[in-house]
Amino acid sequence: MVVSILGHPRVSSLLRKTRLWCNFSNFVDLYQVLPTYFEEDFWNQCLKECIEWEKGKNPLWKLVSFYDPEYPKNLKEIYDPPLVFACIGNIGLLQAPLVAIVGTRKSSPVSLSATKELVRFLSTNKDLAVVSGMALGIDRQAFLSALECGLPVVGVLGTTLGMEYPPGNRDLYKRIKEDPNQLILTEFLLKTEPAKWTFPKRNRVISGLSNKVYIMESGRKSGTISTAYSAMEQNREIYVFDHPKQFDNEGGRLLIRQGAQRLFYETEIEKEEENVLEIDYEEWRKKRTIPSALRRDGGWDLNFTL
Structure with missing residues (x-):
């Protein structure tokens, strides 16, 4: 057969x-x-x-x-x-508790920093594995951070298994393939070139594998939104990170308005300034006077409170 x-x-x-x-x-x-x-x-x-x-x-x-x-x-x-x-x-990872971390390829520094902090927060549970789509930006950062924290990863491809796409992630492919404790999978068997239709199919698998889906940054029209809507249809828990210093998180804010849970954070600045961080996004767009909370070392003071 x-x-x-x-x-x-x-x-x-x-x-x-x-x-x-x-x-x-x-x-x-x-x-x-x-x-x-x-x-x-x-x-x-x-x-x-x-x-x-x-x-x-x-x-x-x-x-x-x-x-x-x-x-x-x-x-x-x-x-x-x-x-x-x-x-x-390691096919055994498919039986472990899985969480998806996804976001835009053109990610902002605060979202990349938040991704690192989220993975560090999740790494207290060593039974978890992180699922993502092997794209650049948030996907790449999620996997790099997971590997650094000792969490296994499951990469879901929108191409065939022998194709390392995008080329900018070849170092990550090499690292994952050489480690028998990691996993890469795809439903595309025969030769399949990267195309607009292959990635939404991949995205439903990312959310389908996972118990929770973390959206770290997303435009209104993006593959990340595709993953989120698949997660909604599959009755998965969805968390959205939203921060005033993101480049474009219109899609993330839309998901919050539609009922997704917000990935809360606290900034280590004075309380008066914290209150400013919580103003409405549209108001922020007009005023744009929000403090950055950027540390001198270039990092962000973020504490997850899930």
Whole structure:
């Protein structure tokens, strides 16, 4: 049997539309009926492509189907889980408590600093693992901070497992792949180039794996918002970091207005100035007189109070 057939774009498209996979409790039974839904020549061509891919793939890559015991419980519960994914690293992390930390690629210094502090705060629970999308900005900082604090990471890709995208993260890919305690996974098996449609699909997996989703900075139209909306649909806990010195957190503030929990912070400045930090964002845009709370060493005095 060819497990990767569940990841063939044409086959997975039919399965999503018909939700045929819901009628079976194991892969063997599903695999036996799948050919009846396709023309013989077309099915044989799909099968050939998948067989060639499995023969040529990295032997360290593991395929996990929806029906395997290693498949994460949280992901199984979402409406459209990936029916198979490829991964490399410590697959046992998928059974650990997972939290997602995501945000814009063009992140502001205060959001990067807050990400470091959040990871440090979370690292008191050594059973946790951090999930993110291997993008630049917040995703990268979340993983660097997690590795520094001794927390394992789970990188979810919007491309195939053999592609290291974006190129700016090659050092991070190398570090994760060389450490058997980390994990990288993707539902894109056959050759898939980075595209606008692949990343929203990835984002639903990031939130689907996680118990909590931390949004560190997001514009109104962004991939981070896509992750947040997936998290809402999946009934995940959502926390949003909001700070006046962020470059663009319109999306984050929108999420707070829609009911997301605010990731609170306290600044180590005089109380009179603290009160100024809490004014309405629109008022701030007009006045722009808020103290920065920036320390002389370039860091931010942030204490998380979750």
